[in-house]
Amino acid sequence: MSFDLSLVLFWCKKIVAAAIVPPLGPLLVIALGLALLRRRPRLGKALAWGGLVLNLLLVTPASVGLLLRPLEDTPPVTDEQLARAEAIVVVGAGKRIHAPEYGGETLNRLALERLRYAAVLARRSGLPVLVSGGAPTGTTPEANLMRDVLEREFGVPVRWVERASLDTRDNARYSAVHLQAAGVRRIALVTHAAHMPRSRAEFEAAGLEVIPAPTAWLGGRGANELVFDFLPGASSAYAGWYAVHEWVGRLAYRFSR
Structure with missing residues (x-):
């Protein structure tokens, strides 16, 4: 099989992205914090708790909506x-x-x-x-x-x-x-x-x-969903992943022009 550099670079980008976006990104922060608990207890605790809070923010509808709002600002085509x-x-x-x-x-x-x-x-x-x-x-x-x-x-x-x-x-x-x-x-x-x-x-x-x-808007809410804004769920977790993926993609493209 011939060597395809573009395909190799594609998979490298995928691996790096997977290590940043949820669910793996926050888990790696938590794991790093736990690994540092003995040598650097303050830093270790801060990272572990920070990773936990970050994970909660990325699966909660209200906070995920804030990430999506600047991305989903284009109205439907007329x-x-x-x-x-x-x-x-x-x-x-x-x-x-x-x-x-x-x-x-x-x-x-x-x-x-x-x-x-x-x-x-x-x-x-x-x-x-x-x-x-x-x-x-x-x-x-x-x-x-x-x-x-x-x-x-x-x-x-x-x-x-x-x-x-x-x-x-x-x-x-x-x-x-x-x-x-x-x-x-x-x-x-x-x-x-x-x-x-x-x-x-x-x-x-x-x-x-x-x-x-x-x-296919992922953000926004209906009037009957107000009570669920602070309850994490599978849909908001997926939307959080998509939002972070897009922000990371935009940042990567900006620096690779």
Whole structure:
């Protein structure tokens, strides 16, 4: 098997990110604090308790909402905005390698949330669709799975399939090649609301005019959820992970320009 530097760097970034974002990040802080208790008891206690508090903050709806608010500040796309677009671009979000009920690999729920909304916009506008996602794991590029779902399950044709990307920056750069070759300069970009700031910045850096079409907000609350703002739960834990992942990604991209 040939050596692929881009794939190695991709997995290095994944490992570093996993050590920062919850649940592993706060646990490592706690573990470091416990390891220092004998030699540096004050520092050890501070780290252990700090890690515990950090973990609680990242699974509590009220505090997670504060992290998400600056990320999810893009409103839904309007029909007037959509009418200005020349194509719809859907950014991949991952897949499930073990999906025996589908006979192999399939898309994860994040990717399906994006595709569902892209299908709605495509039917509403009649715009051509580009799907973007490579194959850092498994053998099937994510974009192939995205195309199959859109065409077979949602009945929406896909014009361009970008299969080489490994991250958001790649999504933008490689998609721009397909689109600009077809004379497309203005796109409706479909991704999660929390991912939109980072995704939009990358697609604009690749030379495209972006009309944001965010979906799947993780923050916000309904009137009947007020009592649960300070009760940690599985949904808020997931939202906390996503929020930290996006903030870390934005920071990493800022220093890697």
